[in-house]
Amino acid sequence: MLIEVLIVGVMVGAIYSLVTIGYSMVYGILKLMNFAHGDVYIFGALLCYTLLAQFHLNAILAVVLAAVAGGLLASLVEFIAYRRLRAAQHRMISMITALGAAYVIQNSSELKWGNQVQSFPSLFPADHIVIMGSQVSVTHIFTLIIAVVVIVAFNLFLKYHKAGKAILCVSEDIPTSSLMGIPINKTISVVYFLGGVFGVLGGVLYSASYNAISISMGFRGTIIAFTAAVIGGIGSMGGALIGGMILGLSENLISVYVSSSYKDPITFLILIGILLIRPTGILGRTEAGKV
Amino acid sequence: MEKDAGSLIQNNSSKSAVVRRILITGICAAAILGLPLVVQNTYYIGIANFMIIYTILCMGLNLILGYTGLLSLGHAAFYGIGGYVTAILMTRHGFSFLPALLISGILAMIFGMILGIPTRKVRGDYFCLLTIAFGEIFRLVAQAWIPFTGGAMGIVAIPIPKIFNWVIRSEVDFYYLGLILVGFTWLSLTLLIGSRFGRAFVAIREDDLAASVMGINTPMYKILAFSIGSFYAGLAGSYLAVYQTTITPSSFRLEESCLMIIMVIVGGMGGMLAPISGVIIMTLATEAFRSLAEYRMLIIGVIMVVVLLFRPQGLFGTAAFKD
Helix, strand or coil: CHHHHHHHHHHHHHHHHHHHHHHHHHHHHHCCCCCCHHHHHHHHHHHHHHHHHCCCCCHHHHHHHHHHHHHHHHHHHHHHHHHHHCCCCCHHHHHHHHHHHHHHHHHHHHHHHCCCCECCCCCCCCCEEEECCEEEEHHHHHHHHHHHHHHHHHHHHHHHCHHHHHHHHHHHCHHHHHHCCCCHHHHHHHHHHHHHHHHHHHHHHHHHHHCCECCCHHHHHHHHHHHHHHHHCCCCHHHHHHHHHHHHHHHHHHHHHCCHHHHHHHHHHHHHHHHHHCCCCCCCCCCCCCC | CHHHHHHHHHHHHCHHHHHHHHHHHHHHHHHHHHHHHHCCCHHHHHHHHHHHHHHHHHHHHHHHHHHHCCCCCCHHHHHHHHHHHHHHHHHHCCCCHHHHHHHHHHHHHHHHHHHHHHHHCCCHHHHHHHHHHHHHHHHHHHHHCHHHHCHHHCECCCCCCEECCEECCCHHHHHHHHHHHHHHHHHHHHHHHHCHHHHHHHHHHHCHHHHHHCCCCHHHHHHHHHHHHHHHHHHHHHHHHHHHCCECHHHHCHHHHHHHHHHHHHHCCCCCCHHHHHHHHHHHHHHHCHHHHHHHHHHHHHHHHHHHHHCCCCCCCCCCCCC
16 A cells, blocks of 8 residues: 555655646746746647547657647747846736736636546557565556656756756856856757746646546646745745655655545645745755845 | 825815715715615625625625735635634524624634734745635535534535524524624724724735834734734625524635636725725626526636736725735
């Protein structure tokens, strides 16, 4: 029993890490709470659902299309609602436009797909394998592998690819990067695009492993990404991984051993606790305030 | 600050401005008081009653957002605390309305104080996140704790409120009850802003750091602003409970908090009466599109983006956002 719970927890944790990476990256660069993140991811996942269930597309093609659409939507939101405000007087302004953008996407998706829970088709065979005496679904294994591969690939991209290095530079210091000839606007668009892509991937994997999708998962996704990013240390890749894992595991342990209706309140309590005790997160750096 | 002080002095010095001000205030007051005599349709009075609720909420929120610059996205929770306290006291413990109203306000204030304490340590975005978390915990617990809060079905059959011999039953009765509450809110907040405390709030609004250098205990004032703002939210919630006669968790979602924030911003932060224009505009905007109820959040979202892109100081505001 415990091993199964732990394996599911690790899988959910890996998905959360995937969703968190994009979110944390955006925060690391712009110091902007992207409230629209979860709504972008649920938009992509719902699009994938339609492509699979109505158009019977090949699974890989559907996921890729949905992820690209999500990425484009995320960059569009950045372009419309955030870019003009980057130099704005106060960060709160872009936070509120972010919320506004989130509601626009959420409401538009609701008009298209309704607010009911729909059954998401499985992407993997419904087999089980036995690990250390407990049955583990193949879906969970595949999901875990995909999430880990994507996270590792993204880290390699950041370290070795030119565009990846540009992202790291911009997150260090925007004015200096711009002086060094890094195209800031383009890099930020890429960051949002990738954030959207990873978000949609995470959303699709999550919906596929639970066979369910609904619009309300969007806001929850934003909060999960927030919480995981804050727990691990916002802006840090390793932190996103740790935060996602902690949330995935704790959530599953709580819903099995306590009650699933207290799963979300306890997630929020963890968030409050972390904010009070160590607001910079486990791997985060403290920043000195400027006057 | 300078602008405010300047306009105050001007008003004091020139008599015609004072007369004009009194005249405008008088006409507005007469129009507001006489509204139910002119408008017979209870549907419109109902809309006015919701405007009253949001006015109380936004005046309190304005103290938090406009004066101390804390972005609270958990205001709906205090509103909800007020609603549930009144509902539980009146249905299960036989309280009459006035004590329930008072206790609702005070309990909301206590929770506001508790949530305000972390402002010492948790800043900016993180504080905003903290308020979201608080608001969501409140709503989720209200949904899950069925024996105490009635779960998603909420608490029904809240008794008709009675103040001395005045039985408040019709829409018009509630309209006047609401006006009394708005009057109380406005008066008490005006007195507060005019006092020593108020000047400290204005100083914090103008420059947090400079205020603390001048010896103002900024953390204490922020907690104070938070608890006072929450007190009014508790009153509004209590009013909502008796007005609707039912209370459900869905009235206190994050969207409500966002709506209040955007009302304050559209009206303009920092002024005493400016949020009212935001309340009126946003309520009318959402009412006008009532037939398109499913577009409600879409419209609110678009307004949020457009207003902040083009006029972040609001329509009638003096204070823009500052770091």
